Amino acid sequence: MKALVCILLLLETFVFVVQQQVDGGLNEKEISQQISSEDGRQNPPQTDTLRAEASTDRQQYCHRCFPDIHAALRKLAATIIEQKENIRELTTTVTEQKENIRELRNDMNKIDEEISNLTLSQVELRKENRDREIAFSAALWESGDGYIGPFTTEITLTYKNVFTNIGNAYNPITGIFTAPLKGAYMFRISAYGHGGTAAGVSIYKNEERVVLAYAYQPQNTLNSSNGVVLILKVGDVVSVRLWPNARIYDSQYNRSTFSGYLLFPLK
Structure with a gap:
Protein backbone atom coordinates (compact mmCIF):
# COMPACT_ATOMS: atom_id res chain seq x y z
CA MET A 1 0.00 0.00 0.00
CA LYS A 2 2.86 2.40 0.85
CA ALA A 3 4.58 1.56 -2.41
CA LEU A 4 1.42 2.48 -4.32
CA VAL A 5 1.24 5.86 -2.54
CA CYS A 6 4.87 6.56 -3.40
CA ILE A 7 4.30 5.79 -7.05
CA LEU A 8 1.27 8.07 -7.15
CA LEU A 9 3.27 10.94 -5.58
CA LEU A 10 6.11 10.51 -8.09
CA LEU A 11 3.63 10.58 -10.94
CA GLU A 12 2.05 13.73 -9.55
CA THR A 13 5.47 15.41 -9.32
CA PHE A 14 6.38 14.36 -12.82
CA VAL A 15 3.12 15.74 -14.19
CA PHE A 16 3.65 18.99 -12.31
CA VAL A 17 7.15 19.46 -13.69
CA VAL A 18 6.01 18.79 -17.20
CA GLN A 19 3.16 21.23 -16.81
CA GLN A 20 5.48 23.96 -15.54
CA GLN A 21 7.81 23.49 -18.44
CA VAL A 22 4.89 23.69 -20.82
CA ASP A 23 3.65 26.90 -19.15
CA GLY A 24 6.99 28.67 -19.14
CA GLY A 25 8.89 26.26 -17.05
CA LEU A 26 10.81 26.33 -13.86
CA ASN A 27 14.46 26.84 -13.55
CA GLU A 28 16.67 24.03 -12.52
CA LYS A 29 16.84 25.18 -8.93
CA GLU A 30 13.11 25.29 -8.57
CA ILE A 31 12.81 21.88 -10.10
CA SER A 32 15.38 20.52 -7.60
CA GLN A 33 13.55 22.17 -4.73
CA GLN A 34 10.26 20.72 -5.96
CA ILE A 35 11.71 17.21 -6.21
CA SER A 36 13.32 17.60 -2.79
CA SER A 37 10.02 18.72 -1.42
CA GLU A 38 8.23 15.76 -2.92
CA ASP A 39 10.95 13.44 -1.72
CA GLY A 40 10.51 14.87 1.74
CA ARG A 41 6.82 14.20 1.49
CA GLN A 42 7.49 10.70 0.38
CA ASN A 43 10.19 9.96 2.98
CA PRO A 44 9.47 11.89 6.15
CA PRO A 45 11.85 11.59 9.09
CA GLN A 46 11.61 8.33 11.07
CA THR A 47 10.36 9.53 14.39
CA ASP A 48 9.37 7.37 17.35
CA THR A 49 5.75 7.91 16.45
CA LEU A 50 6.28 6.64 12.93
CA ARG A 51 8.19 3.61 14.22
CA ALA A 52 5.40 2.88 16.66
CA GLU A 53 2.86 3.17 13.88
CA ALA A 54 4.95 0.85 11.69
CA SER A 55 5.19 -1.69 14.51
CA THR A 56 1.45 -1.49 15.00
CA ASP A 57 0.93 -1.94 11.27
CA ARG A 58 3.14 -5.01 11.30
CA GLN A 59 1.25 -6.51 14.24
CA GLN A 60 -2.05 -5.80 12.55
CA TYR A 61 -0.65 -7.28 9.33
CA CYS A 62 0.47 -10.41 11.20
CA HIS A 63 -2.91 -10.69 12.85
CA ARG A 64 -4.60 -10.23 9.47
CA CYS A 65 -2.30 -12.76 7.79
CA PHE A 66 -2.51 -15.44 10.58
CA PRO A 67 -5.82 -14.83 12.32
CA ASP A 68 -6.64 -18.59 12.89
CA ILE A 69 -3.28 -20.14 13.75
CA HIS A 70 -3.65 -19.92 17.54
CA ALA A 71 -7.23 -21.06 17.41
CA ALA A 72 -6.26 -23.97 15.16
CA LEU A 73 -3.40 -24.94 17.51
CA ARG A 74 -5.69 -24.80 20.52
CA LYS A 75 -8.23 -26.95 18.67
CA LEU A 76 -5.52 -29.39 17.62
CA ALA A 77 -4.22 -29.61 21.21
CA ALA A 78 -7.75 -30.27 22.47
CA THR A 79 -8.19 -32.96 19.81
CA ILE A 80 -4.90 -34.62 20.80
CA ILE A 81 -5.93 -34.62 24.47
CA GLU A 82 -9.29 -36.09 23.55
CA GLN A 83 -7.63 -38.79 21.42
CA LYS A 84 -5.24 -39.62 24.26
CA GLU A 85 -8.21 -40.03 26.57
CA ASN A 86 -9.94 -42.24 23.99
CA ILE A 87 -6.76 -44.32 23.65
CA ARG A 88 -6.55 -44.63 27.44
CA GLU A 89 -10.17 -45.78 27.61
CA LEU A 90 -9.61 -48.17 24.70
CA THR A 91 -6.53 -49.60 26.41
CA THR A 92 -8.56 -50.12 29.59
CA THR A 93 -11.30 -51.82 27.57
CA VAL A 94 -8.79 -54.06 25.79
CA THR A 95 -7.25 -55.02 29.14
CA GLU A 96 -10.68 -55.87 30.53
CA GLN A 97 -11.50 -57.91 27.43
CA LYS A 98 -8.21 -59.79 27.76
CA GLU A 99 -9.07 -60.57 31.37
CA ASN A 100 -12.54 -61.73 30.31
CA ILE A 101 -11.01 -63.93 27.62
CA ARG A 102 -8.56 -65.36 30.16
CA GLU A 103 -11.41 -66.14 32.56
CA LEU A 104 -13.44 -67.65 29.70
CA ARG A 105 -10.51 -69.87 28.75
CA ASN A 106 -10.15 -70.97 32.35
CA ASP A 107 -13.86 -71.79 32.46
CA MET A 108 -13.59 -73.70 29.18
CA ASN A 109 -10.59 -75.64 30.50
CA LYS A 110 -12.59 -76.52 33.61
CA ILE A 111 -15.53 -77.62 31.47
CA ASP A 112 -13.22 -79.72 29.28
CA GLU A 113 -11.74 -81.28 32.41
CA GLU A 114 -15.21 -81.99 33.79
CA ILE A 115 -16.26 -83.51 30.46
CA SER A 116 -13.10 -85.60 30.42
CA ASN A 117 -13.72 -86.73 33.99
CA LEU A 118 -17.35 -87.40 33.16
CA THR A 119 -16.32 -89.43 30.14
CA LEU A 120 -13.86 -91.42 32.24
CA SER A 121 -16.57 -91.89 34.85
CA GLN A 122 -18.98 -93.10 32.19
CA VAL A 123 -16.38 -95.52 30.88
CA GLU A 124 -15.71 -96.79 34.38
CA LEU A 125 -19.44 -97.00 35.05
CA ARG A 126 -20.00 -98.95 31.84
CA LYS A 127 -17.15 -101.25 32.73
CA GLU A 128 -18.53 -101.62 36.24
CA ASN A 129 -21.99 -102.32 34.85
CA ARG A 130 -20.53 -104.90 32.48
CA ASP A 131 -18.79 -106.47 35.44
CA ARG A 132 -22.14 -106.57 37.23
CA GLU A 133 -23.90 -108.26 34.33
Missing part, protein backbone atom coordinates in the same frame (compact mmCIF):
# COMPACT_ATOMS: atom_id res chain seq x y z
CA ILE A 134 -23.65 -111.82 35.63
CA ALA A 135 -26.35 -114.40 34.99
CA PHE A 136 -26.58 -117.97 33.72
CA SER A 137 -29.09 -120.74 33.27
CA ALA A 138 -28.58 -124.30 31.98
CA ALA A 139 -30.20 -127.74 31.74
CA LEU A 140 -28.62 -131.21 31.88
CA TRP A 141 -28.70 -132.47 28.28
CA GLU A 142 -27.72 -130.62 25.12
CA SER A 143 -29.82 -133.13 23.17
CA GLY A 144 -31.74 -136.34 23.78
CA ASP A 145 -33.00 -137.53 27.13
CA GLY A 146 -32.06 -139.94 29.92
CA TYR A 147 -31.02 -140.49 33.51
CA ILE A 148 -27.92 -139.49 35.38
CA GLY A 149 -27.17 -141.85 38.32
CA PRO A 150 -27.39 -143.55 40.62
CA PHE A 151 -23.80 -143.54 41.92
CA THR A 152 -22.40 -144.72 45.23
CA THR A 153 -20.86 -141.28 45.95
CA GLU A 154 -21.74 -137.67 45.24
CA ILE A 155 -20.82 -136.35 41.81
CA THR A 156 -20.79 -132.82 40.41
CA LEU A 157 -23.42 -132.40 37.74
CA THR A 158 -22.52 -130.69 34.44
CA TYR A 159 -25.42 -128.76 32.98
CA LYS A 160 -24.46 -128.68 29.29
CA ASN A 161 -27.48 -127.09 27.64
CA VAL A 162 -26.65 -123.45 28.37
CA PHE A 163 -29.48 -120.95 27.84
CA THR A 164 -27.73 -117.91 29.22
CA ASN A 165 -24.18 -117.24 30.39
CA ILE A 166 -23.74 -113.46 30.71
CA GLY A 167 -20.29 -112.75 32.12
CA ASN A 168 -19.13 -116.33 31.38
CA ALA A 169 -18.90 -117.12 35.06
CA TYR A 170 -20.44 -120.58 34.56
CA ASN A 171 -18.36 -123.36 33.00
CA PRO A 172 -20.53 -125.98 31.21
CA ILE A 173 -17.60 -128.38 31.02
CA THR A 174 -17.03 -128.57 34.77
CA GLY A 175 -20.52 -127.50 35.91
CA ILE A 176 -18.95 -124.93 38.27
CA PHE A 177 -19.88 -121.26 38.70
CA THR A 178 -16.98 -119.02 39.81
CA ALA A 179 -17.77 -115.60 41.34
CA PRO A 180 -16.01 -112.82 39.36
CA LEU A 181 -16.66 -110.20 42.07
CA LYS A 182 -17.87 -109.98 45.61
CA GLY A 183 -21.61 -109.77 45.93
CA ALA A 184 -24.96 -111.30 46.73
CA TYR A 185 -26.00 -114.04 44.29
CA MET A 186 -29.23 -115.92 43.80
CA PHE A 187 -29.13 -119.65 42.82
CA ARG A 188 -31.90 -122.08 41.99
CA ILE A 189 -32.02 -125.81 41.20
CA SER A 190 -34.73 -128.17 40.02
CA ALA A 191 -34.63 -131.98 40.00
CA TYR A 192 -36.97 -134.25 38.04
CA GLY A 193 -37.20 -138.07 38.27
CA HIS A 194 -39.41 -141.14 38.29
CA GLY A 195 -40.63 -143.23 41.23
CA GLY A 196 -38.67 -146.10 42.65
CA THR A 197 -35.40 -144.15 43.03
CA ALA A 198 -34.96 -140.86 44.88
CA ALA A 199 -34.21 -137.66 42.96
CA GLY A 200 -31.92 -135.54 45.11
CA VAL A 201 -29.41 -132.76 44.41
CA SER A 202 -27.56 -130.24 46.63
CA ILE A 203 -26.10 -126.75 46.07
CA TYR A 204 -22.53 -126.44 47.30
CA LYS A 205 -20.62 -123.28 48.09
CA ASN A 206 -17.00 -124.27 47.77
CA GLU A 207 -17.04 -127.55 49.79
CA GLU A 208 -20.02 -126.65 51.94
CA ARG A 209 -23.48 -128.07 51.28
CA VAL A 210 -25.99 -125.22 51.50
CA VAL A 211 -29.46 -126.37 50.34
CA LEU A 212 -30.93 -129.46 48.69
CA ALA A 213 -33.84 -130.47 46.48
CA TYR A 214 -35.06 -134.01 47.23
CA ALA A 215 -38.07 -136.13 46.27
CA TYR A 216 -38.98 -139.83 46.65
CA GLN A 217 -42.01 -142.04 46.05
CA PRO A 218 -42.41 -145.62 44.83
CA GLN A 219 -43.99 -144.67 41.52
CA ASN A 220 -44.99 -141.81 39.21
CA THR A 221 -42.87 -138.71 38.60
CA LEU A 222 -40.70 -136.89 41.08
CA ASN A 223 -40.11 -133.13 41.06
CA SER A 224 -38.32 -130.92 43.54
CA SER A 225 -36.71 -127.46 43.54
CA ASN A 226 -34.98 -125.04 45.87
CA GLY A 227 -33.10 -121.78 45.88
CA VAL A 228 -30.70 -119.73 48.00
CA VAL A 229 -28.99 -116.32 48.18
CA LEU A 230 -25.26 -116.58 48.83
CA ILE A 231 -22.65 -113.97 49.69
CA LEU A 232 -19.63 -114.80 47.57
CA LYS A 233 -16.14 -113.41 47.47
CA VAL A 234 -14.11 -113.26 44.28
CA GLY A 235 -13.11 -116.81 43.39
CA ASP A 236 -15.77 -118.61 45.44
CA VAL A 237 -17.33 -121.51 43.52
CA VAL A 238 -20.88 -122.85 43.44
CA SER A 239 -21.88 -126.24 42.03
CA VAL A 240 -24.65 -128.85 42.14
CA ARG A 241 -23.98 -132.40 43.31
CA LEU A 242 -26.11 -135.52 42.85
CA TRP A 243 -26.85 -137.44 46.00
CA PRO A 244 -25.44 -140.95 46.40
CA ASN A 245 -27.85 -143.66 45.18
CA ALA A 246 -30.08 -141.02 43.59
CA ARG A 247 -30.85 -140.23 39.99
CA ILE A 248 -32.42 -137.39 37.95
CA TYR A 249 -33.92 -137.33 34.54
CA ASP A 250 -33.98 -134.74 31.76
CA SER A 251 -35.21 -134.46 28.20
CA GLN A 252 -35.98 -131.86 25.56
CA TYR A 253 -38.35 -130.24 28.05
CA ASN A 254 -35.41 -129.21 30.30
CA ARG A 255 -36.90 -130.22 33.65
CA SER A 256 -33.63 -130.46 35.62
CA THR A 257 -31.90 -127.05 35.67
CA PHE A 258 -29.30 -124.93 37.45
CA SER A 259 -29.49 -121.09 37.38
CA GLY A 260 -27.87 -118.17 39.10
CA TYR A 261 -27.34 -114.41 38.85
CA LEU A 262 -25.82 -111.46 40.69
CA LEU A 263 -28.26 -109.49 42.79
CA PHE A 264 -25.85 -106.66 43.66
CA PRO A 265 -22.12 -106.24 44.28
CA LEU A 266 -20.62 -105.70 47.72
CA LYS A 267 -17.57 -103.79 48.84
Whole structure:
Protein backbone atom coordinates (compact mmCIF):
# COMPACT_ATOMS: atom_id res chain seq x y z
CA MET A 1 0.00 0.00 0.00
CA LYS A 2 2.86 2.40 0.85
CA ALA A 3 4.58 1.56 -2.41
CA LEU A 4 1.42 2.48 -4.32
CA VAL A 5 1.24 5.86 -2.54
CA CYS A 6 4.87 6.56 -3.40
CA ILE A 7 4.30 5.79 -7.05
CA LEU A 8 1.27 8.07 -7.15
CA LEU A 9 3.27 10.94 -5.58
CA LEU A 10 6.11 10.51 -8.09
CA LEU A 11 3.63 10.58 -10.94
CA GLU A 12 2.05 13.73 -9.55
CA THR A 13 5.47 15.41 -9.32
CA PHE A 14 6.38 14.36 -12.82
CA VAL A 15 3.12 15.74 -14.19
CA PHE A 16 3.65 18.99 -12.31
CA VAL A 17 7.15 19.46 -13.69
CA VAL A 18 6.01 18.79 -17.20
CA GLN A 19 3.16 21.23 -16.81
CA GLN A 20 5.48 23.96 -15.54
CA GLN A 21 7.81 23.49 -18.44
CA VAL A 22 4.89 23.69 -20.82
CA ASP A 23 3.65 26.90 -19.15
CA GLY A 24 6.99 28.67 -19.14
CA GLY A 25 8.89 26.26 -17.05
CA LEU A 26 10.81 26.33 -13.86
CA ASN A 27 14.46 26.84 -13.55
CA GLU A 28 16.67 24.03 -12.52
CA LYS A 29 16.84 25.18 -8.93
CA GLU A 30 13.11 25.29 -8.57
CA ILE A 31 12.81 21.88 -10.10
CA SER A 32 15.38 20.52 -7.60
CA GLN A 33 13.55 22.17 -4.73
CA GLN A 34 10.26 20.72 -5.96
CA ILE A 35 11.71 17.21 -6.21
CA SER A 36 13.32 17.60 -2.79
CA SER A 37 10.02 18.72 -1.42
CA GLU A 38 8.23 15.76 -2.92
CA ASP A 39 10.95 13.44 -1.72
CA GLY A 40 10.51 14.87 1.74
CA ARG A 41 6.82 14.20 1.49
CA GLN A 42 7.49 10.70 0.38
CA ASN A 43 10.19 9.96 2.98
CA PRO A 44 9.47 11.89 6.15
CA PRO A 45 11.85 11.59 9.09
CA GLN A 46 11.61 8.33 11.07
CA THR A 47 10.36 9.53 14.39
CA ASP A 48 9.37 7.37 17.35
CA THR A 49 5.75 7.91 16.45
CA LEU A 50 6.28 6.64 12.93
CA ARG A 51 8.19 3.61 14.22
CA ALA A 52 5.40 2.88 16.66
CA GLU A 53 2.86 3.17 13.88
CA ALA A 54 4.95 0.85 11.69
CA SER A 55 5.19 -1.69 14.51
CA THR A 56 1.45 -1.49 15.00
CA ASP A 57 0.93 -1.94 11.27
CA ARG A 58 3.14 -5.01 11.30
CA GLN A 59 1.25 -6.51 14.24
CA GLN A 60 -2.05 -5.80 12.55
CA TYR A 61 -0.65 -7.28 9.33
CA CYS A 62 0.47 -10.41 11.20
CA HIS A 63 -2.91 -10.69 12.85
CA ARG A 64 -4.60 -10.23 9.47
CA CYS A 65 -2.30 -12.76 7.79
CA PHE A 66 -2.51 -15.44 10.58
CA PRO A 67 -5.82 -14.83 12.32
CA ASP A 68 -6.64 -18.59 12.89
CA ILE A 69 -3.28 -20.14 13.75
CA HIS A 70 -3.65 -19.92 17.54
CA ALA A 71 -7.23 -21.06 17.41
CA ALA A 72 -6.26 -23.97 15.16
CA LEU A 73 -3.40 -24.94 17.51
CA ARG A 74 -5.69 -24.80 20.52
CA LYS A 75 -8.23 -26.95 18.67
CA LEU A 76 -5.52 -29.39 17.62
CA ALA A 77 -4.22 -29.61 21.21
CA ALA A 78 -7.75 -30.27 22.47
CA THR A 79 -8.19 -32.96 19.81
CA ILE A 80 -4.90 -34.62 20.80
CA ILE A 81 -5.93 -34.62 24.47
CA GLU A 82 -9.29 -36.09 23.55
CA GLN A 83 -7.63 -38.79 21.42
CA LYS A 84 -5.24 -39.62 24.26
CA GLU A 85 -8.21 -40.03 26.57
CA ASN A 86 -9.94 -42.24 23.99
CA ILE A 87 -6.76 -44.32 23.65
CA ARG A 88 -6.55 -44.63 27.44
CA GLU A 89 -10.17 -45.78 27.61
CA LEU A 90 -9.61 -48.17 24.70
CA THR A 91 -6.53 -49.60 26.41
CA THR A 92 -8.56 -50.12 29.59
CA THR A 93 -11.30 -51.82 27.57
CA VAL A 94 -8.79 -54.06 25.79
CA THR A 95 -7.25 -55.02 29.14
CA GLU A 96 -10.68 -55.87 30.53
CA GLN A 97 -11.50 -57.91 27.43
CA LYS A 98 -8.21 -59.79 27.76
CA GLU A 99 -9.07 -60.57 31.37
CA ASN A 100 -12.54 -61.73 30.31
CA ILE A 101 -11.01 -63.93 27.62
CA ARG A 102 -8.56 -65.36 30.16
CA GLU A 103 -11.41 -66.14 32.56
CA LEU A 104 -13.44 -67.65 29.70
CA ARG A 105 -10.51 -69.87 28.75
CA ASN A 106 -10.15 -70.97 32.35
CA ASP A 107 -13.86 -71.79 32.46
CA MET A 108 -13.59 -73.70 29.18
CA ASN A 109 -10.59 -75.64 30.50
CA LYS A 110 -12.59 -76.52 33.61
CA ILE A 111 -15.53 -77.62 31.47
CA ASP A 112 -13.22 -79.72 29.28
CA GLU A 113 -11.74 -81.28 32.41
CA GLU A 114 -15.21 -81.99 33.79
CA ILE A 115 -16.26 -83.51 30.46
CA SER A 116 -13.10 -85.60 30.42
CA ASN A 117 -13.72 -86.73 33.99
CA LEU A 118 -17.35 -87.40 33.16
CA THR A 119 -16.32 -89.43 30.14
CA LEU A 120 -13.86 -91.42 32.24
CA SER A 121 -16.57 -91.89 34.85
CA GLN A 122 -18.98 -93.10 32.19
CA VAL A 123 -16.38 -95.52 30.88
CA GLU A 124 -15.71 -96.79 34.38
CA LEU A 125 -19.44 -97.00 35.05
CA ARG A 126 -20.00 -98.95 31.84
CA LYS A 127 -17.15 -101.25 32.73
CA GLU A 128 -18.53 -101.62 36.24
CA ASN A 129 -21.99 -102.32 34.85
CA ARG A 130 -20.53 -104.90 32.48
CA ASP A 131 -18.79 -106.47 35.44
CA ARG A 132 -22.14 -106.57 37.23
CA GLU A 133 -23.90 -108.26 34.33
CA ILE A 134 -23.65 -111.82 35.63
CA ALA A 135 -26.35 -114.40 34.99
CA PHE A 136 -26.58 -117.97 33.72
CA SER A 137 -29.09 -120.74 33.27
CA ALA A 138 -28.58 -124.30 31.98
CA ALA A 139 -30.20 -127.74 31.74
CA LEU A 140 -28.62 -131.21 31.88
CA TRP A 141 -28.70 -132.47 28.28
CA GLU A 142 -27.72 -130.62 25.12
CA SER A 143 -29.82 -133.13 23.17
CA GLY A 144 -31.74 -136.34 23.78
CA ASP A 145 -33.00 -137.53 27.13
CA GLY A 146 -32.06 -139.94 29.92
CA TYR A 147 -31.02 -140.49 33.51
CA ILE A 148 -27.92 -139.49 35.38
CA GLY A 149 -27.17 -141.85 38.32
CA PRO A 150 -27.39 -143.55 40.62
CA PHE A 151 -23.80 -143.54 41.92
CA THR A 152 -22.40 -144.72 45.23
CA THR A 153 -20.86 -141.28 45.95
CA GLU A 154 -21.74 -137.67 45.24
CA ILE A 155 -20.82 -136.35 41.81
CA THR A 156 -20.79 -132.82 40.41
CA LEU A 157 -23.42 -132.40 37.74
CA THR A 158 -22.52 -130.69 34.44
CA TYR A 159 -25.42 -128.76 32.98
CA LYS A 160 -24.46 -128.68 29.29
CA ASN A 161 -27.48 -127.09 27.64
CA VAL A 162 -26.65 -123.45 28.37
CA PHE A 163 -29.48 -120.95 27.84
CA THR A 164 -27.73 -117.91 29.22
CA ASN A 165 -24.18 -117.24 30.39
CA ILE A 166 -23.74 -113.46 30.71
CA GLY A 167 -20.29 -112.75 32.12
CA ASN A 168 -19.13 -116.33 31.38
CA ALA A 169 -18.90 -117.12 35.06
CA TYR A 170 -20.44 -120.58 34.56
CA ASN A 171 -18.36 -123.36 33.00
CA PRO A 172 -20.53 -125.98 31.21
CA ILE A 173 -17.60 -128.38 31.02
CA THR A 174 -17.03 -128.57 34.77
CA GLY A 175 -20.52 -127.50 35.91
CA ILE A 176 -18.95 -124.93 38.27
CA PHE A 177 -19.88 -121.26 38.70
CA THR A 178 -16.98 -119.02 39.81
CA ALA A 179 -17.77 -115.60 41.34
CA PRO A 180 -16.01 -112.82 39.36
CA LEU A 181 -16.66 -110.20 42.07
CA LYS A 182 -17.87 -109.98 45.61
CA GLY A 183 -21.61 -109.77 45.93
CA ALA A 184 -24.96 -111.30 46.73
CA TYR A 185 -26.00 -114.04 44.29
CA MET A 186 -29.23 -115.92 43.80
CA PHE A 187 -29.13 -119.65 42.82
CA ARG A 188 -31.90 -122.08 41.99
CA ILE A 189 -32.02 -125.81 41.20
CA SER A 190 -34.73 -128.17 40.02
CA ALA A 191 -34.63 -131.98 40.00
CA TYR A 192 -36.97 -134.25 38.04
CA GLY A 193 -37.20 -138.07 38.27
CA HIS A 194 -39.41 -141.14 38.29
CA GLY A 195 -40.63 -143.23 41.23
CA GLY A 196 -38.67 -146.10 42.65
CA THR A 197 -35.40 -144.15 43.03
CA ALA A 198 -34.96 -140.86 44.88
CA ALA A 199 -34.21 -137.66 42.96
CA GLY A 200 -31.92 -135.54 45.11
CA VAL A 201 -29.41 -132.76 44.41
CA SER A 202 -27.56 -130.24 46.63
CA ILE A 203 -26.10 -126.75 46.07
CA TYR A 204 -22.53 -126.44 47.30
CA LYS A 205 -20.62 -123.28 48.09
CA ASN A 206 -17.00 -124.27 47.77
CA GLU A 207 -17.04 -127.55 49.79
CA GLU A 208 -20.02 -126.65 51.94
CA ARG A 209 -23.48 -128.07 51.28
CA VAL A 210 -25.99 -125.22 51.50
CA VAL A 211 -29.46 -126.37 50.34
CA LEU A 212 -30.93 -129.46 48.69
CA ALA A 213 -33.84 -130.47 46.48
CA TYR A 214 -35.06 -134.01 47.23
CA ALA A 215 -38.07 -136.13 46.27
CA TYR A 216 -38.98 -139.83 46.65
CA GLN A 217 -42.01 -142.04 46.05
CA PRO A 218 -42.41 -145.62 44.83
CA GLN A 219 -43.99 -144.67 41.52
CA ASN A 220 -44.99 -141.81 39.21
CA THR A 221 -42.87 -138.71 38.60
CA LEU A 222 -40.70 -136.89 41.08
CA ASN A 223 -40.11 -133.13 41.06
CA SER A 224 -38.32 -130.92 43.54
CA SER A 225 -36.71 -127.46 43.54
CA ASN A 226 -34.98 -125.04 45.87
CA GLY A 227 -33.10 -121.78 45.88
CA VAL A 228 -30.70 -119.73 48.00
CA VAL A 229 -28.99 -116.32 48.18
CA LEU A 230 -25.26 -116.58 48.83
CA ILE A 231 -22.65 -113.97 49.69
CA LEU A 232 -19.63 -114.80 47.57
CA LYS A 233 -16.14 -113.41 47.47
CA VAL A 234 -14.11 -113.26 44.28
CA GLY A 235 -13.11 -116.81 43.39
CA ASP A 236 -15.77 -118.61 45.44
CA VAL A 237 -17.33 -121.51 43.52
CA VAL A 238 -20.88 -122.85 43.44
CA SER A 239 -21.88 -126.24 42.03
CA VAL A 240 -24.65 -128.85 42.14
CA ARG A 241 -23.98 -132.40 43.31
CA LEU A 242 -26.11 -135.52 42.85
CA TRP A 243 -26.85 -137.44 46.00
CA PRO A 244 -25.44 -140.95 46.40
CA ASN A 245 -27.85 -143.66 45.18
CA ALA A 246 -30.08 -141.02 43.59
CA ARG A 247 -30.85 -140.23 39.99
CA ILE A 248 -32.42 -137.39 37.95
CA TYR A 249 -33.92 -137.33 34.54
CA ASP A 250 -33.98 -134.74 31.76
CA SER A 251 -35.21 -134.46 28.20
CA GLN A 252 -35.98 -131.86 25.56
CA TYR A 253 -38.35 -130.24 28.05
CA ASN A 254 -35.41 -129.21 30.30
CA ARG A 255 -36.90 -130.22 33.65
CA SER A 256 -33.63 -130.46 35.62
CA THR A 257 -31.90 -127.05 35.67
CA PHE A 258 -29.30 -124.93 37.45
CA SER A 259 -29.49 -121.09 37.38
CA GLY A 260 -27.87 -118.17 39.10
CA TYR A 261 -27.34 -114.41 38.85
CA LEU A 262 -25.82 -111.46 40.69
CA LEU A 263 -28.26 -109.49 42.79
CA PHE A 264 -25.85 -106.66 43.66
CA PRO A 265 -22.12 -106.24 44.28
CA LEU A 266 -20.62 -105.70 47.72
CA LYS A 267 -17.57 -103.79 48.84
